[in-house]
Amino acid sequence: MREVFLVVSDSEPRFADFMAASWARLYRTAYLLTGDPHEAEDLLQTVLAKTCVRWGSIRDKRAAEAYVRRGLAREVQRTWRRRGREVVTDSLPDPGHAGALATRADHLALWQEIRNLPPRMRATLVLRYFEDLTEAQTADALGCSIGSVKSQTHHALVRLRAALPDLELAKELP
């Protein structure tokens, strides 16, 4: 913890506390948004550095984690723009953590398909179903309309159903 204080200067100890306490939770969100462990770490470090710079002007420090999550959603969007158009491929270039995760086989299969979704669709699912944001909050975080959140969710569900016709979850779909 002291090392963190040295990095961000003595005048900002509360940010260091915040970063240490919330790093793991925020990393999980970043991982689900990017689908890649290295990109997740890069993304989170970038957004936390920006947050640190603005730490003094964040009025309600209790809401800082939500502030960072919103920053993650916004920053990941900029990354998509830098990379250009979304390209949907049949295979993943880097299996990342997915192959090594100790979790249920059906969940791993579904996660692989979620990772295959275009980034905005994946982010919509993560914000709606992992962060439990409302449609309006998700739209705000992604900087799009509520209609776009609805349509992205709809299309994501259709794609997942098509990709996993044999899984039990597909039978629950309307």
Add this chain to the structure above:
Amino acid sequence: MTTDIRETLHDIGAAVAPPVIDLVAFDGRLRRARRARRLGQTAVAAAAVAVVGIGAWLVAPGGSGRPDVAGDGQRSEVPTRSRNVLAYVEQHKLFLSPPDDPSFEVDTGIEVEEIVARVPDGVVYVDLDSHLKRVDVRIDGTVGEPVDVVGSEPIQWAAVDATATQLWFVDLDNTLHRRALGQQTDLETIELTPGQQVLAVGQDSWAADGVNSVELHVGKAFYDVRPASSPLRAALAGQVLAVTTQEGTEIWSTVGKRRYDALGLGTAALSPDGRWLASGADDADRDARLKGGLYLTDLGSGSTARVTFDRLDGPVIDIWWEDAERYFVVADAFGDGGVRRQLSECTADAGCLLRFEDTSGTLQLPRD
């Protein structure tokens, strides 16, 4: 289905092992972030201007820094009131405020996700099921029966151009349609590429989000407009394209380009005739300890005036132009009772007056 997705995401999230914080890497990022912030606060000089491409969308040097308030530019006279019915949304309901009594409002009972546009004698809106609807509005605040505008299928996005004659919408198959408002046949049908997002529309022009650019289509001509950084929003009015980026709002027109580091990246709004740019200090500006307030830029002369208005003390949330002269401003106000939203009515040649306060904190103006 959503239960499976929820469980899967939580399961995967829990199974991921977060790495130890790399403090050396973080230190480097922190220095870069601080440098970027300092640059942002000292009014970045105009960035190198990229060549647009062809035709009349030319390039000229520009960049005015933070709002450069002209010496004689303060506007403080009280404007006359609008003679139109104002339409707005509170708690997902369409409300109307007749022009002769701004303290009075009509709850139409119509559930609305957002107002797409105020059009002559009516309102075009998206309902809570993403259907595009229109409802006639009369001067006494009564309304007609809502009708479907483009059939019964949900849509992704819709907009009406500044002249309120052309309706553009994107269907669920990611196809952009242009129709004369009130008509059922397409004047243009454009298949968008995956991920392509429409940012703004004009009478016969539309702009989409490109790779660090704005793809501007005017009739059959195409222009690759390159702003200083990734576009966040855009607006089209007449021969003017306004592109908002993290660096400010850039104005591209047939006579050249200027960049204004307008306050309020989320609020800068172009008047329907493309003459004025209104912008207000939002939360980010205030967090950066920049001066708050409301600013009006004359895009003809390039001069910016701060609008003197004592009642505006919180961050500006939204600005909407009713016509070429009149605009409405939503701003937060902080008090003992929590945050309230204030609606003010302003004119370009005078100042503003407070119309009313929304205690629900959900007030939304039409988008276009």
